[in-house]
Amino acid sequence: MNRVLALALSEVRILGRNKLVLATALLLPLALGAMIAADGEDGSWGGVVAMQFVFVMLFCVYATATTSLAARRRQLVLKRLRSGELSDPQILAGLLLPLLVLAGAQSVLLLACAVAFGAPLPERPLTLVPAYVLGSVMSASLALATAAFTASAELAQVTVAPVFLAAITSAAWALSVTADAVTTVMHLTPGGGLADLVRQGWEQGGSVVAPAAGLIVWTGIGYEVSRRCFRWEPRR
Amino acid sequence: MAVIEVTDLRCTYGAHTAVDGVDFSVERGEVFALLGANGAGKTTTLEALEGHHAPAGGRVRVFGHDPRAERRAVRRRTGVMLQDGGFAGELTVRETAELWARLGSRAGDVAHDLERLDLTARADVAVEQLSGGERRRLEVALAIHGSPDLLVLDEPTTGLDPESRRRTWQLIGELVDAGTTILLTTHYLEEAEALAHRVAILRDGRIVRAGSLGDVSAALPARISFRAPPHPLPDDLAALRTHGRLGELVLETHHLQRDLRRLLNWADTHDLTLERLHARGGTLEDAFLGVIA
Numbered sequence: 001m002n003r004v005l006a007l008a009l010s011e012v013r014i015l016g017r018n019k020l021v022l023a024t025a026l027l028l029p030l031a032l033g034a035m036i037a038a039d040g041e042d043g044s045w046g047g048v049v050a051m052q053f054v055f056v057m058l059f060c061v062y063a064t065a066t067t068s069l070a071a072r073r074r075q076l077v078l079k080r081l082r083s084g085e086l087s088d089p090q091i092l093a094g095l096l097l098p099l100l101v102l103a104g105a106q107s108v109l110l111l112a113c114a115v116a117f118g119a120p121l122p123e124r125p126l127t128l129v130p131a132y133v134l135g136s137v138m139s140a141s142l143a144l145a146t147a148a149f150t151a152s153a154e155l156a157q158v159t160v161a162p163v164f165l166a167a168i169t170s171a172a173w174a175l176s177v178t179a180d181a182v183t184t185v186m187h188l189t190p191g192g193g194l195a196d197l198v199r200q201g202w203e204q205g206g207s208v209v210a211p212a213a214g215l216i217v218w219t220g221i222g223y224e225v226s227r228r229c230f231r232w233e234p235r236r
Numbered sequence: 237m238a239v240i241e242v243t244d245l246r247c248t249y250g251a252h253t254a255v256d257g258v259d260f261s262v263e264r265g266e267v268f269a270l271l272g273a274n275g276a277g278k279t280t281t282l283e284a285l286e287g288h289h290a291p292a293g294g295r296v297r298v299f300g301h302d303p304r305a306e307r308r309a310v311r312r313r314t315g316v317m318l319q320d321g322g323f324a325g326e327l328t329v330r331e332t333a334e335l336w337a338r339l340g341s342r343a344g345d346v347a348h349d350l351e352r353l354d355l356t357a358r359a360d361v362a363v364e365q366l367s368g369g370e371r372r373r374l375e376v377a378l379a380i381h382g383s384p385d386l387l388v389l390d391e392p393t394t395g396l397d398p399e400s401r402r403r404t405w406q407l408i409g410e411l412v413d414a415g416t417t418i419l420l421t422t423h424y425l426e427e428a429e430a431l432a433h434r435v436a437i438l439r440d441g442r443i444v445r446a447g448s449l450g451d452v453s454a455a456l457p458a459r460i461s462f463r464a465p466p467h468p469l470p471d472d473l474a475a476l477r478t479h480g481r482l483g484e485l486v487l488e489t490h491h492l493q494r495d496l497r498r499l500l501n502w503a504d505t506h507d508l509t510l511e512r513l514h515a516r517g518g519t520l521e522d523a524f525l526g527v528i529a
Contacts, residue, residue, distance in 0.1 A: 003338060003339050007339060010324070014326045014327065017326040072322075072324075075323070075324070076318075077323065079288070080321035080323065081339075083318055084316075084336065084339050085339060085341060232288075
C-alpha cells in the first residue's frame with residue numbers, strides 16, 4: 001500500500017506542475033457546476049446536484065484519467081513502471097488514486113456550494129457515498145477502456161467525446177422525469193444511473209439498487225474492454 | 237542453479253516471428269551479452285525475460301521463477317534498464333530516483349546511486365531537461381539501486397560519450413566483482429569484449445553463434461595486414477590474400493605464426509620493410525560480421 005501511495009503522491013506532484021491538466025480537472029467542472037447551480041432555483045435541486053456530480057466524474061476522473069494514461073503510455077512511463085515491482089493493478093491504482101480523491105473533494109465542494117446557493121440538505125446523504133464510489137470507479141474503468149484506443153494525450157480530446165456525450169445526454173434524460181418515473185433503460189445508460197443515484201440522495205426516491213446496478217454494469221464493460229485491449233506501451 | 241534459463245524461446249508479433257527457438261543460460265556472477273543487428277530479437281528476448289512479452293513457446297526461468305506468473309519474486313532481485321523506458325519529465329532527477337526507490341523493496345542510498353552515475357549536480361533538474369546521455373545514466377542509476385542480484389541492461393551505453401561509457405563499464409565491473417549477474421545487449425562489440433564472459437549472436441531471431449569470447453572467435457582466421465610491397469607475394473602467401481584497400485594487403489590464415497614467419501622471411505630475402513604491419517587473431521567483430529552478413 002505504501003508503494004501505491006508513493007506513486008499516487010508523485011502523480012499529485014506531477015499534476016500540480018501541469019497547469020493545463022490541473023485547470024481542466026479543477027476549474028472546468030467547478031465553473032460548469034456554478035452555471036448549473038445558478039439555474040437551480042428554477043428546478044429540482046436534486047437534479048442540479050446530480051448533473052454537477054456527473055460533470056465532476058466526467059471531467060475530473062474520466063477525461064483526465066484517459067488523457068493521463070495515454071500520455072504516460074506515449075512517454076513510455078507505463079512501460080517503465082511495469083519493469084519494477086508493482087503489479088499492474090497497483091500501478092493503475094497509484095496513477096488513478098489522486099484523481100479519485102480530487103473528484104471526492106470536488107464533489108463535497110460542489111455539494112457545499114449548492115447548499116450555499118439555497119439547496120436543502122440531502123435527505124439520504126449516505127446514498128451519496130455509493131454514488132461517489134461507484135461513479136468514480138465506473139469513470140476510471142471507462143477511462144482505461146477509452147485509453148486503450150487513445151494513442152496520445154491530444155487524441156484523448158476526440159476519443160472521450162462519445163462516452164462524454166452519452167453520459168451527459170443520458171443523465172439529462174434520466175433527470176427529465178421524476179425520480180419514481182426513471183426506467184430500467186435509463187438506469188442502464190452511462191449517465192442515467194449515476195444521476196439518479198445522486199438525486200435519490202438529495203430527494204426521497206425509489207430503490208438505489210437499479211441505478212447502482214447500472215453503474216456496476218458500465219464498470220464491468222469498461223473493465224472487460226480494458227482487459228482485452230489496454231496496452232502498456234505504444235504499438236510497434 | 238542458473239540465474240537465467242531460456243529454453244526454445246519463441247516470441248511473435250502477429251504473423252512476425254521475432255525470436256525463434258532461442259536457448260541459453262546465465263550463471264551467477266556471469267556477464268552474458270546478446271549481440272545482433274537491429275531487429276535480430278535481442279530486445280524481445282529481454283522483454284520475455286522481464287515478463288513484458290508473453291512467449292509464443294518455450295520456457296523462461298529467472299531465479300527459477302516464471303517472470304510473468306511470478307513477477308514480484310523476480311523483480312525484487314532484478315534491476316532492469318530498458319532500451320526505451322520513459323520518465324515523467326515534470327519530476328526532477330532526485331524525485332525520480334527517490335520514487336523508484338520507494339516503489340521497490342531493495343534498500344539503497346539514492347544519493348549514492350546518483351553520485352555513482354555522476355548525476356549529483358543534476359539532481360534538482362527536471363528530467364525533461366536532461367540530455368540523452370544523462371537520461372541513460374539515470375536509467376542505469378535506477379537499475380542498480382539496492383544492488384540487485386541480476387541486472388538486465390538493454391544497450392546501456394547507447395548515446396553516452398566515451399568518458400561516460402568508460403565510467404559505466406567501470407561501474408558494471410564493480411557490480412560484477414560484488415557478485416551481480418548481468419545480461420546485456422549492445423551494439424558496441426568493444427563493449428561486449430570489455431565486459432562479457434560469454435556472448436550469443438542473434439540473427440533473425442535465432443542464436444547463430446554462442447560461447448566465450450575465445451570460443452566465438454577461435455574458429456575464425458587470423459589476419460595479417462601490411463602496406464603492399466613493390467614485389468609480388470609468393471604464390472603460397474598470395475593465396476591467403478582476401479582483400480585490400482588504400483594500398484593495404486590483408487592475408488587471412490588459420491596458421492598465424494607459421495604464415496607470419498614465412499611472410500617475414502620473404503620480406504628479409506627481398507630486403508623489404510613491411511610498413512604498417514599488423515597481425516592479430518580472430519576478433520568478436522570478425523565473428524559478428526561473419527554471421528550477420
